[in-house]
Amino acid sequence: xxxxxxxxxxxxxxxxxxxxxxxxxxxxxxxxxxxxxxxxxxxxxxxxxxxxxxxxxxxxxxxxxxxxxxxxxxxxxxxxxxxxxxxxxxxxxxxxxxxxxxxxxxxxxxxxxxxxxxxxxxxxxxxxxxxxxxxxxxxxxxxxxxxxxxxxxxxxxxxxxxxxxxxxxxxxxxxxxxxxxxxxxxxxxxxxxxxxxxxxxxxxxxxxxxxxxxxxxxxxxxxxx
Amino acid sequence: xxxxxxxxxxxxxxxxxxxxxxxxxxxxxxxxxxxxxxxxxxxxxxxxxxxxxxxxxxxxxxxxxxxxxxxxxxxxxxxxxxxxxxxxxxxxxxxxxxxxxxxxxxxxxxxxxxxxxxxxxxxxxxxxxxxxxxxxxxxxxxxxxxxxxxxxxxxxxxxxxxxxxxxxxxxxxxxxxxxxxxxxxxxxxxxxxxxxxxxxxxxxxxxxxxxxxxxxxxxxxxxxxxxxxxxxxxxxxxxxxxxxxxxxxxxxxxxxxxxxxxxxxxxxxxxxxxxxxxxxxxxxxxxxxxxxxxxxxxxxxxxxxxxxxxxxxxxxxxxxxxxxxxxxxxxxxxxxxxxxxxxxxxxxxxxxxxxxxxxxxxxxxxxxxxxxxxxxxxxxxxxxxxxxxxxxxxxxxxxxxxxxx
Numbered sequence: 001x002x003x004x005x006x007x008x009x010x011x012x013x014x015x016x017x018x019x020x021x022x023x024x025x026x027x028x029x030x031x032x033x034x035x036x037x038x039x040x041x042x043x044x045x046x047x048x049x050x051x052x053x054x055x056x057x058x059x060x061x062x063x064x065x066x067x068x069x070x071x072x073x074x075x076x077x078x079x080x081x082x083x084x085x086x087x088x089x090x091x092x093x094x095x096x097x098x099x100x101x102x103x104x105x106x107x108x109x110x111x112x113x114x115x116x117x118x119x120x121x122x123x124x125x126x127x128x129x130x131x132x133x134x135x136x137x138x139x140x141x142x143x144x145x146x147x148x149x150x151x152x153x154x155x156x157x158x159x160x161x162x163x164x165x166x167x168x169x170x171x172x173x174x175x176x177x178x179x180x181x182x183x184x185x186x187x188x189x190x191x192x193x194x195x196x197x198x199x200x201x202x203x204x205x206x207x208x209x210x211x212x213x214x215x216x217x218x219x220x221x222x223x224x225x
Numbered sequence: 226x227x228x229x230x231x232x233x234x235x236x237x238x239x240x241x242x243x244x245x246x247x248x249x250x251x252x253x254x255x256x257x258x259x260x261x262x263x264x265x266x267x268x269x270x271x272x273x274x275x276x277x278x279x280x281x282x283x284x285x286x287x288x289x290x291x292x293x294x295x296x297x298x299x300x301x302x303x304x305x306x307x308x309x310x311x312x313x314x315x316x317x318x319x320x321x322x323x324x325x326x327x328x329x330x331x332x333x334x335x336x337x338x339x340x341x342x343x344x345x346x347x348x349x350x351x352x353x354x355x356x357x358x359x360x361x362x363x364x365x366x367x368x369x370x371x372x373x374x375x376x377x378x379x380x381x382x383x384x385x386x387x388x389x390x391x392x393x394x395x396x397x398x399x400x401x402x403x404x405x406x407x408x409x410x411x412x413x414x415x416x417x418x419x420x421x422x423x424x425x426x427x428x429x430x431x432x433x434x435x436x437x438x439x440x441x442x443x444x445x446x447x448x449x450x451x452x453x454x455x456x457x458x459x460x461x462x463x464x465x466x467x468x469x470x471x472x473x474x475x476x477x478x479x480x481x482x483x484x485x486x487x488x489x490x491x492x493x494x495x496x497x498x499x500x501x502x503x504x505x506x507x508x509x510x511x512x513x514x515x516x517x518x519x520x521x522x523x524x525x526x527x528x529x530x531x532x533x534x535x536x537x538x539x540x541x542x543x544x545x546x547x548x549x550x551x552x553x554x555x556x557x558x559x560x561x562x563x564x565x566x567x568x569x570x571x572x573x574x575x576x577x578x579x580x581x582x583x584x585x586x587x588x589x590x591x592x593x594x595x596x597x598x599x600x601x602x603x604x605x606x607x608x609x610x611x612x613x614x615x616x617x618x619x620x621x622x623x624x625x626x627x628x629x630x
Binding site: 116118119121122123124125126127128129132136137140141143214215216217218 | 308312370
């Protein structure tokens with residue numbers, strides 16, 4: 001029996017679709033951890049990106065911070081924090097958040113900073129207050145780039161939640177880790193397949209979000225004569 | 226009325242952007258600030274809506290210090306148009322124009338109604354309302370920019386090089402359009418440009434600024450052209466200021482002689498009679514529209530002009546509107562033709578008569594001695610389309626972008 005049919009066998013075994021370590025539970029866990037990582041990351045990175053982008057200062061701090069966070073080895077950090085703190089939610093969430101902060105921070109900062117200065121000048125000159133300039137001119141104009149940042153963050157979160165399972169944590173990575181431990185390759189491949197599904201769902205979600213949030217005025221750039 | 230009282234701007238590093246300046250922009254008039262880069266013209270303009278705060282002096286709008294309100298409140302009462310329009314790219318044309326009324330708390334319906342009305346005013350069609358800025362040409366975007374600035378009907382309009390980024394043909398349309406709008410709306414307009422031609426065409430008064438924000442001269446365009454105060458102003462006006470000044474004088478004083486004008490199918494006797502008296506004959510078609518010049522020698526011996534192919538006639542260059550165009554247009558018409566004669570036409574394009582360069586001289590002399598021109602401002606048709614003298618607003622949509630329409 002090859003791995004594919006083993007995976008198929010594992011995926012179609014009804015026992016695997018129920019219980020606390022069943023596929024739906026793990027899937028939900030995975031979803032929950034990823035969403036939390038993105039939300040916590042956004043809570044830190046989005047306001048910081050907006051602020052630095054709006055005032056057009058602090059670029060060095062932002063990029064340094066993002067680069068440091070990006071350089072952290074997820075697995076190493078997970079193991080270290082679990083050893084130090086024990087198997088706690090926080091121990092896993094910290095490395096995940098470290099991965100969601102950089103893309104949100106950088107894209108928000110760059111997006112807002114690079115909004116056409118003529119646009120912000122006109123907005124200000126018409127009598128929009130600074131807050132209104134940010135929310136009515138800068139953010140909508142930078143939204144394509146900002147959303148891309150969020151998408152990268154989400155991709156990172158989904159992928160690395162799988163790695164975080166190494167530390168006796170939940171989520172779809174559990175199947176891969178446990179499958180390897182018990183040489184149940186059907187479970188390994190089935191788990192990997194589910195992670196791919198999660199990643200695709202993520203992409204679909206952002207495609208829909210883009211469609212809903214980004215103004216048609218920004219979706220295509222045609223040269224004007 | 227916008228009054229600058231000893232207004233200056235010195236940056237912390239000691240750079241003087243604007244030296245203490247006194248200037249008054251009259252109500253209902255276009256006041257143009259013109260000068261090379263570094264002359265502080267934009268700084269002066271931006272101090273009116275407090276985009277830049279002066280370091281000295283005060284600015285009053287109708288006697289009220291601009292600092293008596295918060296900056297955003299002040300700005301909502303002042304129209305602001307900038308170089309590339311600065312439209313919100315994510316909002317439709319309509320929503321862009323609705324911005325300030327909405328900020329002022331107008332209802333959505335009222336703001337929309339007003340915006341639609343303004344789109345027509347600035348020469349756009351209703352179908353443009355639902356488009357996004359990227360779907361418009363540069364000229365159209367600028368029209369939206371003007372509509373947006375006018376939305377809440379502010380008495381004061383600040384225009385910072387609004388037409389600099391569009392091509393010359395579109396720029397001319399926009400300039401004509403602005404003068405037409407102004408004749409209807411009578412706003413107090415402060416207009417910044419680096420283009421002296423634009424300044425002279427648009428300004429009721431023109432302030433010429435020099436590097437370091439020094440006001441060199443503040444006068445009406447014709448006074449500026451006739452009596453530049455110093456070398457800087459003179460050189461900034463260029464070498465053709467004399468000719469250019471003629472655009473402020475009507476060509477109605479030019480004597481137009483009908484004698485050299487002859488129809489192509491005129492009786493031989495008439496043709497031969499006219500040939501005797503004129504070195505040049507202007508041949509016109511059945512509708513009395515000009516075809517071209519013919520020297521006396523070229524006229525066939527039997528007087529039958531139909532023997533001469535239209536292609537053999539000497540070009541008449543362009544015509545000028547006898548009632549509508551300026552002296553400058555008449556002079557240009559004369560200089561352009563090898564016959565050295567200007568062709569004056571009525572509004573329907575029919576030839577009224579012709580005048581040689583020499584015959585234009587008395588009219589030009591009269592203009593030289595006149596300090597106050599008999600037309601309000603220079604017309605825009607000097608080098609323009611001779612067949613269709615500029616009728617304000619009748620320029621058509623030359624800046625329509627065929628790809629997006």
